[in-house]
Amino acid sequence: MPEMLTVLDVVQRSAAFLESKGVESARLNAEWLIASALGMDRMKLYLQFDRPLKESELADMRSKVARRAKREPLQYILGSTPFHELDLKVDRRALIPRPETEQLVELALGSFGENDVAYRIVDLGTGSGAIALALAFALPRAELFAVDASREALELAQENALGCGLQNRVTFILSDWFSDFDVEGEFDLIVSNPPYLTEEEMGSAEPEVKDYEPHSALFAEKKGLSDLEKIVQGSFERLRAGGVLWLETGVKHRQPLADLCQSLGYASVEGVDDWSGRPRFVKAVK
Template sequence: MTATRGEAPGEAWTIRRVLAWAVDDLKKRGFSSARLDAELLLCHVLRIDRIKLLVDAERPLDKAELARYRELFLRRRSGEPIAYLLGVREFYGRPFRVDRRVLVPRPDTETLVEVALARTRHLDLAARVLDLCTGSGCVAISLARERPTTCVLGLDLSPDAATVARENVVRLGATNCAIGVSDLFSALEGRSAVFDLITANPPYIPEAEIDTLMVDVRGFEPRLALSGGADGLVILRRIAEEAPRHLAPGGVLAVEVMAGQAPDVSALFAAQGFSAIEIQKDLGGHERIVSGVWGQSPARPGGAPIEETVWAGKP
């Protein structure tokens, strides 16, 4: 940060001046959320809320604060998601810890939580829930907190993502939620665990389209959480095919999909025998969630209840 034309070199870098400089710079580079980004970063550095930015607009920053703000600002200018810089992203009314090990939770994914809750209102209080591709744990933990008498298990292929999710379980007091590492259902094979609800926000972007995404997505978020294979349906296809072995009769499967994929995923559900298949739109009006009911009882070995088979082992 250097003095601009018409400003004295020794002029203090106040909150007002820092924000004016940062917003102007981001706008020139095409950032649509320039002011919000600049303010959130400064609030993070100063540990104050946005109201205080207005109240204390003439407060000068010290050298350490300026250095920290400049570091974060330059990272944002390079495209790094604001959520990674702040280390937190709000989802379903709760602050989730996030970093480059996990996908940034999106508002559209809150629709998955809403659909899951709406379609399982009839279940008893001790319902069993499985969240695949759990990432930061935002869906699993939201369901656990909204339904505190349920037992929720979140699984992710990435050990790093599972670590972040476990931290969020502790941070947010989701004592009825466990997190494990698994390639979809693989950790459950050979166990008698069945679920009343299975949710998933899996990788669904076609591989060839990833390099066309915004830089803050393609350059920073984990590719493992983005790529759905050649047609974007590789993981969704597996989930639809394998879920019936792990659903109780009348259990619900609900998945998030890319805009335009809902008809194909609905067909996958129907081919596997799901009924009452529904498609819900997200906040932007895109078909985002596909859900269905498993009405048949597939052959399953007998055994201990889910609490003993899954929670005790903490896969």
């Protein structure tokens, strides 16, 4: 008679296997994958460690663990990820939203004094829609425009808007930055997490990043500055006086972007570090 495996048996074996493949936080990853296969929250897994597993359940677990062992991102396997106060669908059409980008949302929200004002906001390179939808959720009267050059990414963002009940709050626009963005009027906020990795950074990235996430959303020419420069230049004429541009950037981009902002006539520029102390964000005020 074949050995009857329990939930704990499979968690331990999966964790050891994932660790052997170089997966960080292997035990945590194993727990998430097995909970997903069982259709339950990870914390409930602890109450069922002694539960024997059926072969049909084991097959789904093996499939998920095998995908993670090939370094496919955990979020793509699970199919969703939490972001700010939302739960977003994620797949290979767009980048996985990071905690640092949640900080960008917090910084952007800090630009406003009141939440019930009809601010006009643009999210450039929206990807999964994370930034635009988080801002729409937090600012109930704001007018949001989410822009991306990838039709597939925009479709994912629209699916997330529908899933979050925010489909009537955001206008989605297919455009390479501002090239096909023909919305009239000025804006209170333009925010973007654009591609900014250099060729060197792409080469040294973890397999989860370089082998699975869309390169067009990661890599930029001119040592990672090409898209950032386009955004800084295009935003200046579209921001109202006092309007704010918030950017997520590469580690060496703060000074070049500050110089560019000053040459264009922005009233002020400042850099902000992320929670780990990395120079990640730039704020420019018109």
